[in-house]
Amino acid sequence: MATQEPVASDTKEKDVISTEKSPSKIDYEEILKTEEKISSADEKDPELDGIPDIVKEIVSMEDDPTLPTLTFRYFLLSFIFVGLGAFVSQLSWFRTTTAPYSLFFVQICTHWAGRWLHDVLPAKEINIFGFKFNLNPGPFSIKEHVLITLSASSGATSNLREIIVSVKDLFYHEQMHPLGAIALMISTIWTGYSFAALARNFLIYDPDLIWPSALMQTTLYRTLRSDGVFDASSRKQMKIFWFVLAGVFVWEFFPEYIFPFTSSLAVLCWIAPYNDTVAFVGSGLGGMGVLNFTLDWSNITSSIMLYPWWTQVTIFAAFVLNVWILVPMSYFGNLWGGRDFPIMSNKLFTGEGSKYPFQKLITSDLKFNETAYAEYGPVYMGSYNLWTIFFGYCTFISAFMYIGLFAGPKLLKTFKRVYKREKRAEPDKLNKLMAAYPEVPTW
Numbered sequence: 001m002a003t004q005e006p007v008a009s010d011t012k013e014k015d016v017i018s019t020e021k022s023p024s025k026i027d028y029e030e031i032l033k034t035e036e037k038i039s040s041a042d043e044k045d046p047e048l049d050g051i052p053d054i055v056k057e058i059v060s061m062e063d064d065p066t067l068p069t070l071t072f073r074y075f076l077l078s079f080i081f082v083g084l085g086a087f088v089s090q091l092s093w094f095r096t097t098t099a100p101y102s103l104f105f106v107q108i109c110t111h112w113a114g115r116w117l118h119d120v121l122p123a124k125e126i127n128i129f130g131f132k133f134n135l136n137p138g139p140f141s142i143k144e145h146v147l148i149t150l151s152a153s154s155g156a157t158s159n160l161r162e163i164i165v166s167v168k169d170l171f172y173h174e175q176m177h178p179l180g181a182i183a184l185m186i187s188t189i190w191t192g193y194s195f196a197a198l199a200r201n202f203l204i205y206d207p208d209l210i211w212p213s214a215l216m217q218t219t220l221y222r223t224l225r226s227d228g229v230f231d232a233s234s235r236k237q238m239k240i241f242w243f244v245l246a247g248v249f250v251w252e253f254f255p256e257y258i259f260p261f262t263s264s265l266a267v268l269c270w271i272a273p274y275n276d277t278v279a280f281v282g283s284g285l286g287g288m289g290v291l292n293f294t295l296d297w298s299n300i301t302s303s304i305m306l307y308p309w310w311t312q313v314t315i316f317a318a319f320v321l322n323v324w325i326l327v328p329m330s331y332f333g334n335l336w337g338g339r340d341f342p343i344m345s346n347k348l349f350t351g352e353g354s355k356y357p358f359q360k361l362i363t364s365d366l367k368f369n370e371t372a373y374a375e376y377g378p379v380y381m382g383s384y385n386l387w388t389i390f391f392g393y394c395t396f397i398s399a400f401m402y403i404g405l406f407a408g409p410k411l412l413k414t415f416k417r418v419y420k421r422e423k424r425a426e427p428d429k430l431n432k433l434m435a436a437y438p439e440v441p442t443w
């Protein structure tokens with residue numbers, strides 16, 4: 001948060017002025033007109049038929065395939081924001097409390113940064129080894145903006161396979177050769193992208209799938225008027241945004257540094273401070289958190305506002321089942337030694353409750369040491385952790401089950417089409433817009 005303000009406020013004044021004298025005035029009127037056209041043609045236009053209402057409201061049905069995309073500005077800004085994000089995410093990975101690298105942060109910063117680059121970069125043709133490009137090919141386009149955010153969303157994360165490299169090093173004191181480690185991480189990424197490429201056919205072209213968090217971002221693009229217009233209502237929305245940001249920033253010092261107890265106000269523990277059962281029911285740290293309130297925004301997180309209503313309900317129901325029913329059951333019913341081990345700990349224990357010396361189970365030539373295992377006995381875990389693992393496996397099975405039951409026929413149809421290499425035939429507007437671009441080759 002702290003880094004976000006200076007970058008943006010430096011460029012803010014300048015930007016408002018520069019948009020006023022830019023030729024975007026004309027675009028604005030045009031956009032207003034087309035928006036009227038779209039809203040009045042809502043019911044009549046058969047191309048909009050299959051598209052859910054919320055998408056029709058939020059997504060612009062206009063597209064200009066000639067807008068600049070892979071420009072110098074794109075490469076510069078994505079290099080900076082992907083690098084920063086990858087660093088922060090990887091660092092977070094090793095911490096108990098994480099600082100998520102928000103895509104909205106990238107989206108807002110690059111909006112101002114991109115416009116600033118448009119103002120300061122010379123419009124010069126550059127030639128590197130016969131590869132020609134212009135440093136500043138016109139106003140910062142919405143497509144550059146979207147591409148930078150997309151790059152950040154795929155690149156500014158910690159690498160999944162890194163866990164193997166670091167666990168080997170940290171826990172088993174065995175270091176991989178850097179080349180092998182890099183090859184392992186890259187091959188994982190490529191595997192992931194291959195699956196994404198296959199899944200595109202099933203997930204991208206179907207207008208019924210609305211991608212809620214992408215819609216949120218689309219709203220922000222339109223508020224920021226990345227399509228070239230920054231009107232009075234956008235200015236008002238941005239003003240509110242800066243006010244809220246300043247408010248949240250100042251407030252965060254209270255729960256974080258000045259009064260840490262405000263991050264977990266355990267009402268039940270105040271009433272009966274010395275009762276173990278009450279402490280378990282009322283504590284938000286290692287307990288059920290009944291009547292536990294927080295004034296710390298980072299405990300609430302803003303992501304809850306991005307979820308559709310039905311997702312929020314499902315998450316809350318899962319929380320009630322898990323934390324208010326299953327965890328107390330294992331604690332009070334002493335399931336899996338629920339009372340012998342710290343219930344929410346993520347550590348491994350021996351039967352006596354001490355830390356499990358799992359390194360001793362491995363002989364010097366990296367084999368399983370059966371004598372040591374017989375000596376230390378089986379491994380125990382906190383019961384919350386066990387429930388988490390149980391539901392982790394359930395998630396996979398239920399996801400496949402859900403897909404099979406609710407999307408099976410549709411998937412089969414798409415699969416047949418892809419297999420026979422037929423062209424897609426969805427007649428809706430969004431597919432028409434996407435058809436202007438060449439398909440990603442399957443290889």
Ligand SMILES: *[C@@H]1O[C@H](CO)[C@@H](O)[C@H](O)[C@H]1NC(C)=O
Nearest residue numbers: 360362363364369371372375
């Ligand atoms: C296996 O564990 C036992 C007991 O901890 C130890 O005495 C023995 O040296 C270990 N064996 C090897 C091959 O490391």
